[in-house]
Amino acid sequence: MSRRVGCIRALVVGVMVALISSGGVPIASATEPSGPHDALSLARAIHDVVVADPSATRVPPLARYKQVVIPDTQEAADVMAQELVGFSKVQPAVNPTMPLPPAAQRVVDYALSKLDGYYAYGGTGPQGFDCSGLTYMAYQSVGVSIPRSAGGQFKAGKAVDINELQMGDLVFYYSGPGHVAIYIGEGKIVHARNESIGIVVTGIDMSKYSGARRIL
Numbered sequence: 153m154s155r156r157v158g159c160i161r162a163l164v165v166g167v168m169v170a171l172i173s174s175g176g177v178p179i180a181s182a183t184e185p186s187g188p189h190d191a192l193s194l195a196r197a198i199h200d201v202v203v204a205d206p207s208a209t210r211v212p213p214l215a216r217y218k219q220v221v222i223p224d225t226q227e228a229a230d231v232m233a234q235e236l237v238g239f240s241k242v243q244p245a246v247n248p249t250m251p252l253p254p255a256a257q258r259v260v261d262y263a264l265s266k267l268d269g270y271y272a273y274g275g276t277g278p279q280g281f282d283c284s285g286l287t288y289m290a291y292q293s294v295g296v297s298i299p300r301s302a303g304g305q306f307k308a309g310k311a312v313d314i315n316e317l318q319m320g321d322l323v324f325y326y327s328g329p330g331h332v333a334i335y336i337g338e339g340k341i342v343h344a345r346n347e348s349i350g351i352v353v354t355g356i357d358m359s360k361y362s363g364a365r366r367i368l
Contacts, residue, residue, distance in 0.1 A: 255294040256320030256368050262293040263334050263342045264353070271347045281344045281351065283332050287322055290334060291367060298367060302332040309367040314356075320368055325360040335364070 253261070263286055272280030276289050284302040291298050298308045305322055306329050312321055317335045325331040333343030336353065344351045 255296070256318065258294050259290045259320045259368070260334060260336045260342070262290040263287075263351075264336070266351050267342070267353070268351075269344075270350045271344045273347075275344075283344045286342075286344045286351065287332050287334055294368075296367060302329050305332055306363065306365060309365040312364040312366045314358075314361065314364060317364055318366065320366075322365045322367065323356060324362045324364065325357065326362060329362045331360075 266277070266279070266281065266286060269277070269279040269281060271282060272285075273282050274285065275281045276285040281289065284300060284305060287305060288298060288300050299305050302324065306324050309322070312318075317323070319335060319337045321335040323333045323335050323341050325333070331343070333341035335356075336342050339355055340353055341356055342351070342353050345354070
């Protein structure tokens with residue numbers, strides 16, 4: 153194994169151990185808010201090691217990952233290290249400052265990181281959410297405060313036409329409205345649907361659609 157692959161593998165494992173010992177755990181079994189924040193920490197750490205290596209002239213495009221699942225075994229760490237090296241051979245170097253993704257992307261990433269959670273009336277996490285609790289916390293994750301209820305969120309931001317939806321927009325359903333979701337692009341939404349289905353990604357259901365709002 154080359155010095156570079158070994159360095160990245162050691163870094164991946166080291167970050168994994170540090171996250172677990174400090175309360176962070178793999179996204180798939182997280183019990184504390186983590187998701188994109190843990191992924192960003194891992195991405196930054198890997199980036200710093202590769203940039204610090206004199207033999208590294210190219211860096212993996214870490215923004216390619218919508219979520220980086222923290223490896224929980226040595227084998228998984230090896231696979232991630234090899235994959236990152238493979239990307240680094242064909243992608244241009246990135247700015248070492250690693251700016252945060254746009255806020256709308258982080259809102260979507262937060263909601264998608266909760267897909268293993270469940271619907272809980274009145275819930276705002278870290279795993280149980282109702283529809284407006286998920287949207288409320290997704291915006292809280294980027295420092296933006298919106299009303300807690302679907303009805304209140306329907307009055308926030310500005311109205312958006314269904315044909316002009318952008319990532320992060322809020323999509324509403326039923327009269328009132330009685331349900332809210334987050335648009336994630338390509339005609340899909342992520343939402344805490346109900347107690348029997350939980351937090352899911354679905355297409356936009358135009359039969360019950362009642363409007364959309366842009367917060368960012």
